[in-house]
Amino acid sequence: MLRFMPVGDSMTIGSAGEHTWRYRLWRHLCQAHDGPFTLVGPRDTLYDKVADAPTSYAYAEPDFPRAHLAGWGEGWMHMAPLIAEAVRKSRADVLLVSLGLIDLGFYTNAEQTAENVRAFVTQARSADPRIHMVVLPVIPNIRAEADELFAAQVALFNDLLAKTVADLDEPRSPLLLASPPPSYDIHRDTYDGTHPNASGEHKIAAAYAEAMHQAWGFGQPYAAGTS
Template structure:
């Protein structure tokens, strides 16, 4: 069985009442991957905005078979996930990491260079836990803040350049590292509900970014099919 672990921030954990891109990815793999698979991780909840805590199990009308496991947290980034990823990979026996991190880091904690260093530490920790782990990494999708905060927008652009270099530097046959990309049509004004967090079309487009990377590089699954992307 191939075990996929979604790793991310608020865009990945989602909040009460949402499907999440994790669900869209599960649907895609269910329909296109030819073997047994699972989504794994040490957490299962959504973020509850009213409680200001990750305590909700109120997913939207998802298929009951959907495995809700993940390693994602509202307000968490590379800085926070780096110390957690080794144990999560070991305990959940993860084979493939689907990683979407960085917006929180750049917005509140670290500059582009420091964030890239933390991404390298994350990769090293994941490989120490599983030397054959595969990783697909999504660049930071600039949010609405980048439209009015030029220094922040510059840090996002700089980090994405450094992330691409990091992926190229660290990629190896035994433990492949892929750089995904959101579909060109991703629009924060149409595909999010607040300029940052994905709505239904955004969820599909993020899932598509991961799915297309795996299909093109590893021939895993099939092209992502959905009318909304």
């Protein structure tokens, strides 16, 4: 059984009423991969905007493995202390990571955030020296259109992330940088300039699927018609 753990912020946990990219990727893998697999992690809820808490189970399609390690307003600095225990308990094989926007927006600069990436990888490997990781660069959101300094920090972090991934990659524990979704448009693929709508969910799921297929020969190219 191959175990994938989605790790992320509000774009990964999703909010009440959504499918999430986690669901879209699971549906794709069901059609593209022959072997048994599942999604794992210590959490399984959506974020409830009314309650302002991650307490919702109102998935648009609840019939899938909903486990994850994602949190609204959480970033690399929040997940680094949690990842070792999460990997040990879930016995995850592959981490699918989408973090950084919240760090740069509220907590750390690009260089500090990159250091937290290193801490995260170290902690994950302390739990499983053979853990595989696929990391998605930060997708600039609507704030980056109006705030030049923030946009510059996002660009710098993505450069540092690429260098960090290259530096930390090793054969027994591959660290793979996914390509940003090439056609992602925050005005068409999000509902508020940051959080993905249905088309955005598909494009994020496709980024992970394509990275694993191209680098590791896993699965198949993402099908545009995947539900």
